[in-house]
Amino acid sequence: MEKHSLSSSFVPSTTTTTIPTPELLGEPTLSRRKHLKFWLRSLKSALPNGYTSTDLSRLSLAFFSLSALDLLGELDTSTTPQERKDWIDWVYLCQLPTGGFRGSPATVGATETWDVANLPACYFALAGLSMLGDDLSRVNWTGLGEFLVSVQRADGGFGEWVLKGGVSGQEGDTIMGGEDMRFMYCAMAVRWIMHGGGKDGPGRHLEGVKDVDVEGCVKFIKASTTYDSGFAAFPFIEAHAGHAYCALSALSLLGRLHDGVPPARTPGILRWLVSMQVPYVPEPDLQEPDQEPSKTPSAPYTVPGQEGYLNGKLTGGFCGRINKHGDTCYSFWVGGALDVLGHAGLMDMKANRWFLLGQTQHLIGGFGKLPGVEYRPDLLHSYLGLAALSIMGEPGLKKIDSALCISVDAKERIMEMPWLKKEEGDGVERR
């Protein structure tokens, strides 16, 4: 059972029949200084040993830290040029000689079958490098392009990595990792960065590099639409807000949003996305003694429209699936998806802000997954909490580009990369 702090003085609103009168409460605010401290600590000192299970995806942790500081506007001011230079070198240490990035140097030395490129790592590496001020000139674009093509399946979806020689070692290569919209998203973000965001085709650095099967991507994403108009990890599995974000952002990065989501389908998708916003109902501290505790209770709403008022303020973040509880990261996954569709205004920003700043923002900085001090902040939720607030225009945070999940500044930096610039007499117009 999820426990909430005993000090919470909220009366569960399920017991009330009328909306309680608003109390005078200070607006919760973003504790900038604490967040800054949290992120500098995560960047400059070793992470606790509980992060061992992310050892193979340390680039994702690096991305969260760098991008969080970037959103806070502190990346260039709170780190030294030498530190940034060394970090850039570390990211390149994760690049394979044949192209593509591993998630960390953990497999270096294990030979080419077992020390391989990882699709999400490629996205985190390119985004991280550009935030650090690198010009991406040391990226092996040909190898990266070939890796992208090699990790796409016949149905258009992407896997995570490629096992050379297949399971036996004597057959064709096998694409490893389940069907998963997150891999689609990472592939499309990498492709977007490779192409510098331009719509007029690859630059000179990509001459002779094969592109992925774009039509296959669109087909896979469309097929993953669910009966309730959400999106899932793959066709027929349950609709999930994280995968919906990945699906919509991937379409957007491909410049194919209107193919993937034709006007007739838009209302359904919007309906599903907004249905993820859930009034926050604190769980009672004490359980009925004879009640069998359930680890994953469904959200308890039974009376329409009566829940979610804490001290008179409507409070509620987002859940990831129908009938689940609000969780910090979904404020970004759903908010970002709505923003990509141009409809961020459909969410209740106030209620979402109250949920994030008043409930999951942690005393020591960062955000926990769920309300309550016992949910200690982790890097993923702490970053996505900031990212969600940035979509809603939180003062003191840089504006985020929802589809790329990095600041608009960082995005523009990529688009300004020198290798994308038109050369004299090139004749190619770039955006």
Next chain:
Amino acid sequence: MPRSQSPPVDLPTLLPDIHPIPQDDGPRPLAQIAYTDTYTEAMSYLRALMAANELSERTLKVTEYIIAINPAHYTCWGFRLRALFQVAKTQPLPDAQAESREPAVKQEQLAVGSELLWLKGEIKYLDKVALQHEKNYQIWHHRQMVMDRIGELLGERGKEEENPRVKEVVKCEQAFTGRMFDLDSKNYHVWSYRQWLVRRFNLFKDPAELTYVETLLWKDVRNNSAWNHRFFIVFGSATRPSEDVITREVDYTQSAIYIAPQNPSPWNYLRGIFAQTGTPLSTLLTFCLTFAPISKPPATTSPGESPIIAGVGEITSSHALDLLAEIYAEKAKLEGRGGAAGGEAKEESKLQAVKALELLAERYDPIRANYWDWRKREVLAV
């Protein structure tokens, strides 16, 4: 902290001929993790074993050791899979041992029997790891590849339905995923695996699948994962469901709505059936009005209450209001096409749609007020 204890293996003793390869993290790494000494040592041996590409029982031991500390080490899983398949093919298990573990082995050629035993042993190991690391997803991908090979060994693809030995294995898999769902009935990885199982062994017609979904929904009618699996079983195969099946589904869903009208899952399911079968939503008008009698006199109106609820009976479901608004909006669109005669009807339908949407925005679902307002503007634009 790692959630489970590593098996007690002394690596230097197990691998005296292997020279560990330490990790080179560069002068100033990003996202450094305070590894335990145990993990650091084990990873150094793993790199060396990988470099030697050793596909042996020792590899199975070392990968098990790493996985216990870091179950998300994806190439470690890949390495284990290749080692397992190699060992299973080349290392026959002694007959006596095989017999004591699996009497059925007599009916098979020894090689196949031995390979099967290895793979079934792996499934047992995966049971243990999955229970320890509920949120991990690599385990399920690995299980899928092992089970696929077991399926191949047991009989011809596509003829699983009439193969009793396949049936037996499938039953075990259904039971184990059920055990996982006892811990978390919404575990996405386990549901993904269960769907794979249904597709791989063609279980769309296996009554156990639907029965199991109903057991879960009986326990928790709000379990959306169970609803989704139901949709997959009924509509996910190549065969179109019969009229009888559709009627059964509509009845089942409507009963679930009567039990908990504010539960969005069956409402979505109902929309799903209607979309699949091309049935117009307008046939649900009366059903919706049961839960949202928007034209009935109110039971009570407290002083100070918004005037909007005047003339409205007890609303027990915001989802009924939502669907009503959609039905009326559709109606208005159709009536608008009917020329001058439809004009009045169209305005009346628009009015009803707007009323439902205002009730949602102001009272029955205020957290989505912006959305309901947007829908209202769309209706008014008709």
